[in-house]
Amino acid sequence: MSRFASLPGAVAGHHGIAHYGEPLREQRALDRGTAFAELADRAVVALTGPERLTWLNSITSQAVDRLPAGASTELLVLDVQGRVEHAAGVYDDGETTYLLVDIDDAEPLSTWLLRMRFRAQVEIAATTDWVLVGFNAGGAAEAVVTAVLGDDARIWVDPWSVVTPGGWQYSHAAEHPGADRSWREAIVTPAQRDALIAQRGSVTAAGLLSVDALRIAAWRPRWANERDDRVIPHEVDWLRSAVHLNKGCYRGQETVAKVHNLGHPPRRLVMLHLDGSDSVIPAPGTTVYDGEDEVGVVTSAAMHHELGPIALAIVSRRVPAESSLSVRLDDVVISAAQEVIVPADAGATANVPRLTRLSRRPLKQD
Template sequence: MTDSPILDVPGAVPAPDGSPDQGVPWHFGDPFAEQRAAARKVAVVDRSHRELIAVTGPERLAWLHLVISQHVTELADGAGTEALVLDSQGRVDAHMVLAHLDETVWLDTEAGAHATGARGGRQSLLEYLESMVFWSKVELRDATAERAVLSLVGPDTDDLLTRTGLPAPAGPYAVAGAEGVIVRRMPVGVDLLVPRDSLTGWWDRLTSEGARPMGSWGYEALRVEAIRPRMELDTDDRTIPHEVGWVHVAAHVAKGCYRGQETVSKVHNVGRPPRRMLLLHLDGSPEVQPETGDPVLLGERTVGRVGSVARHHELGPIALALVKSSVPLDAELHAGAEDRVVQAAIDPDSVPEATPGLGREAARRLRG
């Protein structure tokens, strides 16, 4: 994927080397002001580095139902959801968001998304899905060159959509289309799947109507606050859906016939997961911060793994972490490795409920 043309917008700063958000703007000069605009009004984020797959054909829903973790046989036109691909042990291979509109299911996922093939090797997500078609009447294509993702975040999102002539779908994951744009309501904000050749035009149109440009720095901080996991950052090669709040959200516990379903059902019905994803408040006095993959320590003992690390405009430095379920919520923790170890405290509001929801109060407040 080539760099986004939005990087040519005045003030756009590219993401640093090694960032999963390379190719799109990291910020536009003031990431904290961008976050405040998203919390109080509305901001637009370039997420055009995400990959898209289009699924068509008369058996698209029945076939998808067999290969992903979500129940989609009755996914209505104008509806969306989240879903996973699991390996045979129930560990998460890939996460995707769906939008069903006009006889096409659009899957958008992380750049470089992959899955475990039938023989154990790693394949791109598209290659894996193609290998599972067999005789089903479906067609798949790489749609990354066709459409790009822009995200709107903030309480004024619906007003902005109206001003730009786009629909404002009601309800979680509701989908609508106009002017060649697919609009999908998300737990945090609204996603627009715009024609890629019109990406700059839609960016200009949205910003001219009042959306503040926001980079991935700000978007990631709001995602972490809302406790929304991200593949490869908040997951490792042992992660099961229950640990990161994807049961019910992206993995159906009652339907059978998908790889890894036995683990999903067993953990849901007879036990708690070995780890749970929590929000950590980090000591902001040192100049250093932990990095993704660093350990979470209780005394000298490793009790978790650091995931996404962010600097929030109100909360300061925060992180998502997979922490052993046995760790007390008031434990005095440290996060980091080598010379970047800082004190960390668990946010008690981040403790998942018995039935996972779609995020904490921040997600509801930021839903556009």
């Protein structure tokens, strides 16, 4: 058993420890950088071999063929219609490329990569040799991680805080909440994970509820939550961190380019500030209403230590930005103030002029 799981007050969730008895206090500590969390809901797929980066570059949405050792990024695997099938954080140490994925996607992604390997000199393994510990930079947690790991540190830096090279942000927010996100995920052995707890000093442990609440507040999409069978990157602003618009061809690239340059994504991600009067947090999949019309679904929800009850939801592009939305749980109607993340006019960036329609009337003869 992990030493994180044996700490006092640990309450198990679906994957890993949900909290240690005081989720809001844990969340504040995690936000300040004075706590870290065992990410038992995440997994590592390791790639080795001399062609690992050029091969990965050819089959995914991100430009990784020249990724320097120690650098971090994020990629998507799309189907031929441009829909998201897999998502992964990427860290390369010069010898191994680590794909950081949600645990339920580790085996499916590994299987797909093995099918796509053909003659490429790449070895692929979904492995338990590595586990993940998350923390925010700039505090005591980072100091402990640095002291324990030393020169052996492999730390993925979440790219969500900026628009990555070749990416695009659809949000019009003057101050994007993701700009302050300093999230890190240390790639460690089980022994190193336990050493972090043993040498933590004043650093506390936080559960996965705290991790998810900070992610939601930063408008950060996640494969396990915001992806469904038809989501395309544009709908959740994933072009910001996981898509390079100017790289070569890959599966789904045509749809990415067509929607971005000429069309609009059919749905859009919103942040919901929920009425907390009933102290109820809706589960993912809860229907979102505009009046009596069903217009979308909640994808993630949490109690935030400053914002109160919040959620991410995917709604139809046609829902007016000024609409007051709601979610319903049994007989409880929860009002939801909408904060636009992906606007209705997202896409159509090419500004192609419309041609004047030619008249069908016959030309007048002299």
